[in-house]
Structures are given as structure tokens and as C-alpha cells.
Amino acid sequence: MENEIHTGTNRTGMKVSPADARKLLEVRELQTTMPDPEVDAVALRAAYLAEAGPVGSMPPPPTLRGMAGTAMKALAGKKMHVLLDKIAERAAFERTGTRLYDMMLQKVAVAPALPAGMTIDGVREIRDEEHSHYLLLAAAIETLGADPTAMTPCADVTGVQGMGLVQAMGEPRLTIAQALSTLLAAEVIDNASWELLIDLAQQFGQDELVAQFTEALAAEQRHEATVRQWMATALTEEAGL
Ligand SMILES: [Fe+2]
Known part of the structure; x- marks a missing residue:
């Protein structure tokens, strides 16, 4: 290999x-x-x-529709910007995930061999799902009347966290197993974060978003299992077992 x-x-x-x-x-x-x-x-x-003060602030709701929604939720004692911040965080991380898989695609395209069961198409499928998750989240931010191009505090923090993963993946000397361990780290974060986001959206009564997010979580569960399996095979082969 x-x-x-x-x-x-x-x-x-x-x-x-x-x-x-x-x-x-x-x-x-x-x-x-x-x-x-x-x-x-x-x-x-x-x-x-x-x-130290906080990392950034949330933008004010930019549309009337958004203001109405925010005002409505504020009446119920709920702060919509907390949900928006976490959706923006997920969007930022899914964008990082897409970049990580783009880098993996470039790597596997030139690899002389891949672990048994791992294919370029399999990697591309996950990459495309990460990207579709980003689009879903950006649309969710729009639906809630906010601006998906705004950098929110949690998006900023997760962007910095993801830099380590992108930096590791950018190292050309990485083995396939090392690259997979980088992707696995991203997938574990994906899974835990989607679960937390679904819980939060549920508490905000955003049933439509909950349904969409639950589908995304199912995809992330597949990603984690697949990457874990590829990695297990890569390690077994590498160790000559
Ligand atoms: Fe994923």
C-alpha cells in the first residue's frame, strides 16, 4: 500500500x-x-x-419574517439565536467535512491500492452527502429567517477545531489508514453534533427541521460505520494479519 x-x-x-x-x-x-x-x-x-469576552456575536435577524419568528419564540422564553448558532456550526463543519473528503478523493485517486472494500465511489458518496448536509443546513438557516453567510460564534469555534483535521489531511505523506483516522474523527464529531442539534431543534418545536436532521443523522451513522470498517481493514492489512 x-x-x-x-x-x-x-x-x-x-x-x-x-x-x-x-x-x-x-x-x-x-x-x-x-x-x-x-x-x-x-x-x-x-x-x-x-x-475574555465571548467569541463574536449573533447577527440580528435580517428579515421581517425572521424577526417575527424570533419575537414569537422570545415570547415563549426561547432564544432562537442559540438554535441558529448551532445550525451554523453544523453548516461550517459539514463544509469542512466536504473539504476533507475532497482531499481524500484526490488521495485515493493516485493510491496504488486501497483496503479491501474501500472504493473511490464509496468515498465520493460520503463526500456528496456531507455537501448535501451543508446545503440542507444553509436552507434551514434561511427558513428561520437568518443569513447562512454570517459567521456565528459556534461556527467560528468549530472552524478552528476543523483546521487541525484539514491540516492533517493536507499532509501528502499520510497513509490511507492515517487519512481514514482523520475522517473518523470528523465522523464521530458529526454524529454527536447531529444528535445534539436534533434534540435542540425538537425543544424549539421545529418538527420539519427535526425530520430533515434525523435523515442526515442516519447518513452520518452510515459514514462512521463505513469509515471505521475501511480503517479496520486497512490496519489489518498493514499489520499483515
Ligand atoms: Fe459524515
């Missing part, structure tokens, strides 16, 4: 050189008598935590 991991010249562990390891520990010992830079870092972070 492409980029198979071999036993090689990795010299990163301390056990490679016990003598150097001893010296390193001696230096660490010496450092305990010196001012600890970590203490300063903790104090600095505490100051930031004490002063």
Missing part, C-alpha cells in the same frame, strides 16, 4: 541513547531551581481568561 509505515531510523525516543537521556534529566533537575517559565504562562493565561 502507498506510504506504508516501515521500521526505520526513527531516533526520537529517549531510550535510543540512555547516556543522553540521563543528561536531559539532569538539566530538568537543574531547571527546578530556576524560575519556571510555565508558571508565568499559567498566570498570563489566567489574566486572559478573566478578561
Whole structure:
């Protein structure tokens, strides 16, 4: 398989050189008598935590219809912007998911071999479903009278979280199994987040959205199972089992 991991010249562990390891520990010992830079870092972070405000804010409802909806829910003591923020978060993450699968498609297209059972079409099917989820969520935001192009606080946070996944997937040296583990991380987040979003939409009485979101969750459950299966096969093959 492409980029198979071999036993090689990795010299990163301390056990490679016990003598150097001893010296390193001696230096660490010496450092305990010196001012600890970590203490300063903790104090600095505490100051930031004490002063920090929220990550961004929600935009005001842009349409009359949206205002009416918001006002209506506000009367019932519900804050529609909390639901909108979480839908926008899901939209942002599904967009990241689409990018991750686009990168995977490019990778599998040039891979000399794939784990048994894994196909390009199978990857493309999941990619297309991630994309359709994004479109569904953008439409849901419109339905609720809000602007799907607005960057909301939770969308911002999930975008930053997803950067690590995109960064990992962008590494050309990744094995198929390593790329699959990146996708699996995204799928686990997908599943938990859709479940939470469905619960929230239910509490807002958005029955139509709940029905659509439940279909999306069923697709995500398939994604997770499929990626997990591909990964299990990749690992079995890699380990020569
Ligand atoms: Fe997914």
C-alpha cells in the first residue's frame, strides 16, 4: 500500500541513547531551581481568561419574517439565536467535512491500492452527502429567517477545531489508514453534533427541521460505520494479519 509505515531510523525516543537521556534529566533537575517559565504562562493565561469576552456575536435577524419568528419564540422564553448558532456550526463543519473528503478523493485517486472494500465511489458518496448536509443546513438557516453567510460564534469555534483535521489531511505523506483516522474523527464529531442539534431543534418545536436532521443523522451513522470498517481493514492489512 502507498506510504506504508516501515521500521526505520526513527531516533526520537529517549531510550535510543540512555547516556543522553540521563543528561536531559539532569538539566530538568537543574531547571527546578530556576524560575519556571510555565508558571508565568499559567498566570498570563489566567489574566486572559478573566478578561475574555465571548467569541463574536449573533447577527440580528435580517428579515421581517425572521424577526417575527424570533419575537414569537422570545415570547415563549426561547432564544432562537442559540438554535441558529448551532445550525451554523453544523453548516461550517459539514463544509469542512466536504473539504476533507475532497482531499481524500484526490488521495485515493493516485493510491496504488486501497483496503479491501474501500472504493473511490464509496468515498465520493460520503463526500456528496456531507455537501448535501451543508446545503440542507444553509436552507434551514434561511427558513428561520437568518443569513447562512454570517459567521456565528459556534461556527467560528468549530472552524478552528476543523483546521487541525484539514491540516492533517493536507499532509501528502499520510497513509490511507492515517487519512481514514482523520475522517473518523470528523465522523464521530458529526454524529454527536447531529444528535445534539436534533434534540435542540425538537425543544424549539421545529418538527420539519427535526425530520430533515434525523435523515442526515442516519447518513452520518452510515459514514462512521463505513469509515471505521475501511480503517479496520486497512490496519489489518498493514499489520499483515
Ligand atoms: Fe459524515
